[in-house]
Amino acid sequence: MVYSIGQLSKETHCKVPTIRYYEDIGLLEKAQRSAGNQRRYTSQQCQRLHFIRHSRALGFSLDEIKQLIHLQDCKHHDAHQAHDVAQHHLVEVRNKIEQLKQLEQQLLTMIDNCDVDGSDDCLVLKSLNEVSEKGN
Amino acid sequence: MVYSIGQLSKETHCKVPTIRYYEDIGLLEKAQRSAGNQRRYTSQQCQRLHFIRHSRALGFSLDEIKQLIHLQDCKHHDAHQAHDVAQHHLVEVRNKIEQLKQLEQQLLTMIDNCDVDGSDDCLVLKSLNEVSEKGN
DNA sequence: ACTTGAACCTCTAGTTACTAGAGCTTGTAT
DNA sequence: ATACAAGCTCTAGTAACTAGAGGTTCAAGT
Numbered sequence: 145m146v147y148s149i150g151q152l153s154k155e156t157h158c159k160v161p162t163i164r165y166y167e168d169i170g171l172l173e174k175a176q177r178s179a180g181n182q183r184r185y186t187s188q189q190c191q192r193l194h195f196i197r198h199s200r201a202l203g204f205s206l207d208e209i210k211q212l213i214h215l216q217d218c219k220h221h222d223a224h225q226a227h228d229v230a231q232h233h234l235v236e237v238r239n240k241i242e243q244l245k246q247l248e249q250q251l252l253t254m255i256d257n258c259d260v261d262g263s264d265d266c267l268v269l270k271s272l273n274e275v276s277e278k279g280n
Numbered sequence: 281m282v283y284s285i286g287q288l289s290k291e292t293h294c295k296v297p298t299i300r301y302y303e304d305i306g307l308l309e310k311a312q313r314s315a316g317n318q319r320r321y322t323s324q325q326c327q328r329l330h331f332i333r334h335s336r337a338l339g340f341s342l343d344e345i346k347q348l349i350h351l352q353d354c355k356h357h358d359a360h361q362a363h364d365v366a367q368h369h370l371v372e373v374r375n376k377i378e379q380l381k382q383l384e385q386q387l388l389t390m391i392d393n394c395d396v397d398g399s400d401d402c403l404v405l406k407s408l409n410e411v412s413e414k415g416n
Numbered sequence: 417a418c419t420t421g422a423a424c425c426t427c428t429a430g431t432t433a434c435t436a437g438a439g440c441t442t443g444t445a446t
Numbered sequence: 447a448t449a450c451a452a453g454c455t456c457t458a459g460t461a462a463c464t465a466g467a468g469g470t471t472c473a474a475g476t
Contacts, residue, residue: 159434161435165433169433178442181453183454212405233387238384245377248370251369251370251373252370255363258366268362268365272334272335284423301463317470318472336462
């Protein structure tokens, strides 16, 4: 099976300029070209792009994905390196969730305070104007 | 009270280049200048920068903050517009939390599967290679 | 008054992960 | 043979800053 860039795009739900971008930064190897200089992809490359998109959907950065791909290509890697990358990413995701939950609470408090008040001024603005001496 | 940019930076925990950046994009009004062309800030501007940093800490985008500032400056605004901006932001934060929780689950599953297996290959890579037909 | 050095100035470019557009060429179907 | 979709390259734009170069000003100490 040989794919044009448009076909690959449909297959992987990855936009055409994004595919070219991945090639530019060396995440996808340079595609073969047709007689007229158009990109032609193999199933292997399609598989790799699936891997990249799947990883992106899980929130891995392009840099992390580069590492994962390297681990895949390097036969003699430590079995647990990919595991470590994933583990590290999990920790980051959990931190992010914690941060956002705190944020949610602060927003809620702000909005609720405003609801209680029947006055002309929205307390949201007042609340944002209060200098929080706590954070850093 | 008059502040130099460095003093303002300390007061607000906002880096110097960031303050200049905010001025560039029109989020902070242009500062007065000393005889030697250095920026001089008033307490009002300090207050405004506090407002901006506080809002950023709550995850508002610079665009949203521009709206909030406009609401503050415009005397005859609808009392609930700022409320709406905050409410909308809250929804976004909650969506983000939901997404991240799903992500956390997928990562956990991936990592756990790998732990169970005692083989040479880390299943994290295998897992990322599986084409998920579900997502879009 | 003079000197030193920290803090300031402007301007350009880099970061992440793409996206959009201009202007041109190729592939394919009729 | 011709039309037009799809491809090509290259540049620039997005968000929210950050870093660096190369030069100027301020304030404190002598």
